[in-house]
Amino acid sequence: xxDAWAIDIDRDDIAKAALAxxxxxxxxxxxxxxxxxxxxxxxNNITYAVFGKPAGLFGNDQGYWDFFAEPGEPGRLPVxxxxxxxESAAEGIAIGDRFYGYYPMAREAVLTAGKAxxxxxxxxxxxxxxxxxxxxxxxxxxxxxxxxxxDHDYWPVFxxxxxxxxxxxxxxxxxxxxxAEQILIASAxxxxxxxxxxxxxxxxxxxxxxxxxxxxxxxxxxAGQDIYDRVIAYDDIxxxxxxxxxxxxxxxxxxxxxxxxxxxxxxGLKASIIVGKSHWDADxxxxxxxxxxxxxxxxxxxxxxxxxDWGGAAFGQKIAAAWLGFMDVAPRLxxxxxxxxxxAALAAYRDMLSGRVDPKAGIVVEP
Numbered sequence: 058x059x060d061a062w063a064i065d066i067d068r069d070d071i072a073k074a075a076l077a078x079x080x081x082x083x084x085x086x087x088x089x090x091x092x093x094x095x096x097x098x099x100x101n102n103i104t105y106a107v108f109g110k111p112a113g114l115f116g117n118d119q120g121y122w123d124f125f126a127e128p129g130e131p132g133r134l135p136v137x138x139x140x141x142x143x144e145s146a147a148e149g150i151a152i153g154d155r156f157y158g159y160y161p162m163a164r165e166a167v168l169t170a171g172k173a174x175x176x177x178x179x180x181x182x183x184x185x186x187x188x189x190x191x192x193x194x195x196x197x198x199x200x201x202x203x204x205x206x207x208d209h210d211y212w213p214v215f216x217x218x219x220x221x222x223x224x225x226x227x228x229x230x231x232x233x234x235x236x237a238e239q240i241l242i243a244s245a246x247x248x249x250x251x252x253x254x255x256x257x258x259x260x261x262x263x264x265x266x267x268x269x270x271x272x273x274x275x276x277x278x279x280a281g282q283d284i285y286d287r288v289i290a291y292d293d294i295x296x297x298x299x300x301x302x303x304x305x306x307x308x309x310x311x312x313x314x315x316x317x318x319x320x321x322x323x324x325g326l327k328a329s330i331i332v333g334k335s336h337w338d339a340d341x342x343x344x345x346x347x348x349x350x351x352x353x354x355x356x357x358x359x360x361x362x363x364x365x366d367w368g369g370a371a372f373g374q375k376i377a378a379a380w381l382g383f384m385d386v387a388p389r390l391x392x393x394x395x396x397x398x399x400x401a402a403l404a405a406y407r408d409m410l411s412g413r414v415d416p417k418a419g420i421v422v423e424p
Contacts, residue, residue: 063163065131096138149173158195189357203377214419222252245269246416
């Protein structure tokens, strides 16, 4: 195996993944080569793999595989992390510059830098220009709003997922909570769910109750984190009052849970929102269900709406303030589990795919 490696994933079967040599190629003008310092492996990355092929999320015929692999090549899974420039043919970017952003699950990456400046740059690789802008922006560590060195390892583990949770909470407030008096949050031990629960709890004034849904084995530990107003096991959904106007946020696409909630609340369910698909091998419950039609939540789209509503600077300031509040409690919610090298990176992916990861672990891979 050469020094540089990447993990290739079968586009048709995400369980088939292998460590592959990734020899360096000469840079074209405008390109940079980065060495990944660290990245997070979370259930969110499994959602990226599930939607690697076009699924209509981006409003075009592209999927998550299109960020880092050409059509016909094995998939390269996107991850969030930090990287250091090791070679540059781009104006305004120097060797040693460090950036936070979206990278392939690999030791190195080649990016095409456009609009480089004090805050960072935008990747302008042709196949990426029609993908959501939020994924193509790379920020200098020095310019990250709300960044503190002490939070470094928590940033790739929680930041993208917290942002998604915060945006869901914002949408609920914007929509008058869909008329719900309680919000049921499935896969409540997931990091996106925790971000949502935390964000809802910070709201000033009246708000719906939050009920975290999780497996029986996780109820006591999750309740002890004081993120949700109440935590119950999936088996106890039918003990809830079906007459209470409710909403469901499904973080993992588990059809059995969706069916149980829809079946129990029926028309008392005012909204049913699906966010992720980490339960990639489970029935997604797409059959006709009582109650509202399920709606997908797509964080990049919501981000773009709020940037248009508030302006980019105000959006960034709101997120930074919320993030710093969350960072005050994050260390008690998750422990950082560091893994080094290609074999460990492949094992981390397989562990996450199989669901063998402790929800309280925040996996950080150091390639």
